Amino acid sequence: MDIWEANSISNAYTPHPCTVTGQTRCSGTQCAEYCDQPGCDWNPYRMGDKNLYGPGKTVDTTKKMTVVTQFITADNTATGKLVEMRRLYVQDGKVIQNTKSTIAGLTQFDSITDSFCAAQKSVFEDTNVYAQKGGMATMDKSFQAGVVLVMSIWDDHAAHMLWLDSNYPLDRDPSKPGVARGSCPTSSGNPKDVETQSPDASVTFSNIRFGDIGSTFGAIIDPGTPTTTSVPPGTTTAPSGTVPQFGQCGGQGYTGPTVCAAPYTCKVNNQWYSQCL
Known part of the structure; x- marks a missing residue:
């Protein structure tokens, strides 16, 4: 579960269901057999709102922010069946809701559900590996087994992070739905450039909390x-x-x-x- 993949330009949260249930080793393309590598992502820019997140935007990435991810169950209890993942932000004392998609065929969605993932994969002409690996039900089983929060800062030697903040895949028309994921040029993100130009890049996480919905933040x-x-x-x-x-x-x-x-x-x-x- 990628609960927060982000830089100052773009962000996404993405469930990646896996068919294996225990610690499993894989190498290279074999890993794709076990897990949904693309996942079902919600990237505000990719979903059509180019003004929600970034420097000077509604969620201003030049300032400290609180990121909230809500895991909603069918009966709204802590032990119910997982059916939805929602995102909101708190900044400068204001709660900022995730906005609905502006992409045709997806305008009814503002969160991750199995229905959203099926519709998104169809509109974006992507294979729905998420559903093939069990979707939200598989994620639910994973959470029931227990998960560990891991944080890192990284650069991407395979795709130069273009899947997060630029046009991707490179062989697709950028005007097609789902291709544009951020405002970075397609020439950006080369690890050699990133490490040379930003050797002191950093991120600070603080006040990490988990608990009942609404209990982990205030505005x-x-x-x-x-x-x-x-x-x-x-x-x-x-x-x-x-x-x-x-x-x-x-x-x-x-x-x-x-x-x-x-x-x-x-x-x-x-x-x-x-x-x-």
């Missing part, structure tokens, strides 16, 4: 200048908009819509964040 939003609204006698006001399942519906300083789409209700996770469940 305090500056309410700004108070405003008053006059309401004529005999009338009432109601929040506008409906919030989809798992969307934010409340919290300290939150000013967005608070009405959940049926049949969901707004549940308080903590004083800063309420979510439609």
Whole structure:
């Protein structure tokens, strides 16, 4: 499970289901027999939102951020069947939701599910190895067995990281859905250049937490200048908009819509964040 593959230009989170259930050694192309090497990725840029993540963008990579990954089960319990993986960010005291895809045929999706993966592979004309290896059910079994968090900083001798932040594969038309993954040129990412030009490249991870959904982060939003609204006698006001399942519906300083789409209700996770469940 690649919970966070990123640089300052692009990011992705990607489940890679495997058919082996224990520690297994492989070499070269043999490894592709065991695991879904491409995985089912969610890269905001690749999914059509070129302004969500990067320097000076909605999630500004020149600043510290909190990355949240939520593993949703069918019955919304910690022991239920895994059916969905969601991503959100917290920066400058603001919760930033993952945006829906703008790619035709994928606009209903904003998270990773088996349905999303099947649709994405079809639209992007990729083989759905993810489904062949068991998809979300296989990932669920892996998590039940127990996983270890491993962190690294690396460069890519095989594909120069173009699969993350440029056009890839190189033999495909960049205008086709799924080919553009970031704004880096296709000539970038050569390890010789990376190691020469950025010998002191680094990343800092801190305050790593895991727990029930909504319990691992908080956001305090500056309410700004108070405003008053006059309401004529005999009338009432109601929040506008409906919030989809798992969307934010409340919290300290939150000013967005608070009405959940049926049949969901707004549940308080903590004083800063309420979510439609």
